[in-house]
Amino acid sequence: MLSRRQKYILLKFFSMFSVVRGYNILVIVVAQYLTSIYILAPERPLGSVVFDLNLFMLVLATGATIAGGYIINNFYDSEKDLINRPIKSKLDRLVSQNTKLSFYFVLNFLAAIMASYVSFRAVVFFSVYIFGIWFYSHKLKKMPFIGNLTSAVLTITPFFAIFMYYKNFESVIFVHATFLFLIISMRELTKDLENIKGDLAQNYQTIPIAYGEKVSKQMLTVLALLTLVPAYLLLFHYAIGYMYLFFYLAIVLLVAFLIMLWRSQTKIQYLILHNILKFIILAGVFSILLIDVSVILNRI
Numbered sequence: 001m002l003s004r005r006q007k008y009i010l011l012k013f014f015s016m017f018s019v020v021r022g023y024n025i026l027v028i029v030v031a032q033y034l035t036s037i038y039i040l041a042p043e044r045p046l047g048s049v050v051f052d053l054n055l056f057m058l059v060l061a062t063g064a065t066i067a068g069g070y071i072i073n074n075f076y077d078s079e080k081d082l083i084n085r086p087i088k089s090k091l092d093r094l095v096s097q098n099t100k101l102s103f104y105f106v107l108n109f110l111a112a113i114m115a116s117y118v119s120f121r122a123v124v125f126f127s128v129y130i131f132g133i134w135f136y137s138h139k140l141k142k143m144p145f146i147g148n149l150t151s152a153v154l155t156i157t158p159f160f161a162i163f164m165y166y167k168n169f170e171s172v173i174f175v176h177a178t179f180l181f182l183i184i185s186m187r188e189l190t191k192d193l194e195n196i197k198g199d200l201a202q203n204y205q206t207i208p209i210a211y212g213e214k215v216s217k218q219m220l221t222v223l224a225l226l227t228l229v230p231a232y233l234l235l236f237h238y239a240i241g242y243m244y245l246f247f248y249l250a251i252v253l254l255v256a257f258l259i260m261l262w263r264s265q266t267k268i269q270y271l272i273l274h275n276i277l278k279f280i281i282l283a284g285v286f287s288i289l290l291i292d293v294s295v296i297l298n299r300i
Contacts (some may be wrong), residue, residue, distance in 0.1 A: 011094055019070060019074050019095065027285060033049075033050070039173060058162055068111070069134075073133075076141070111126050111130065112127065118165070125161060144209075148188045148207065155184045159177065183280055186220055186227075190274045241292050246284060253276055260272065
């Protein structure tokens with residue numbers, strides 16, 4: 001049996017884990033490594049990528065920065081989240097705002113330290129990234145279009161860090177990035193539809209509030225159609241191995257998404273749509289393994 005103090009510590013841990021969305025950070029870490037192995041440095045031996053200390057530091061700096069970003073975002077959205085996510089918000093509030101802010105500064109400091117191991121340019125990159133996350137959470141998030149665009153850019157920025165590290169400028173990388181950017185943009189706009197009630201109460205001028213749900217659905221339809229362009233290029237113009245299975249699945253899910261979108265009106269319906277897009281992103285991360293299923297054997 002756990003003592004009362006142990007239960008208290010455990011609750012605090014889960015509260016902070018919820019605030020920093022540790023599960024998301026774990027997925028990003030895995031995605032960065034898989035992207036490095038299969039897309040950015042496919043010619044390098046597996047061990048030289050996995051055990052590259054510079055890459056490890058960049059991934060750690062990314063994780064610390066994103067965790068800090070979730071904290072500052074939670075800080076500014078605390079009142080809105082009480083409306084949109086009451087259960088999660090109660091768990092998050094088990095840790096005081098002062099503790100969260102202290103942890104936020106510690107994480108950003110650690111990110112700068114880890115980036116400094118790689119290079120001064122890495123320190124500058126993460127400093128700008130940290131500022132961008134704060135500025136988005138403090139100001140830009142409440143603005144239609146700008147908030148959505150900034151959020152999508154900030155989400156794919158960690159991959160830009162390792163992209164610059166490997167200096168691989170092949171076109172297939174930009175096509176993959178375009179597909180991911182479009183799906184993330186769809187997720188952000190769907191999240192705005194899901195969170196209309198809380199956004200309206202806190203005077204957030206998101207696209208659904210400023211222009212209406214119909215315009216938001218029209219924009220989502222356009223974005224979904226645009227994803228067909230990078231999907232087509234990856235399927236028929238680039239060697240992606242068995243990852244073609246993912247893109248066919250993604251197309252089917254996007255068709256289902258659009259059918260459900262135009263019938264959706266309630267928060268729970270938008271939540272289902274949001275989860276479809278999250279599944280596409282998660283499946284996309286692990287489907288990178290399908291690009292070359294023999295890579296583990298051939299590159300050790």
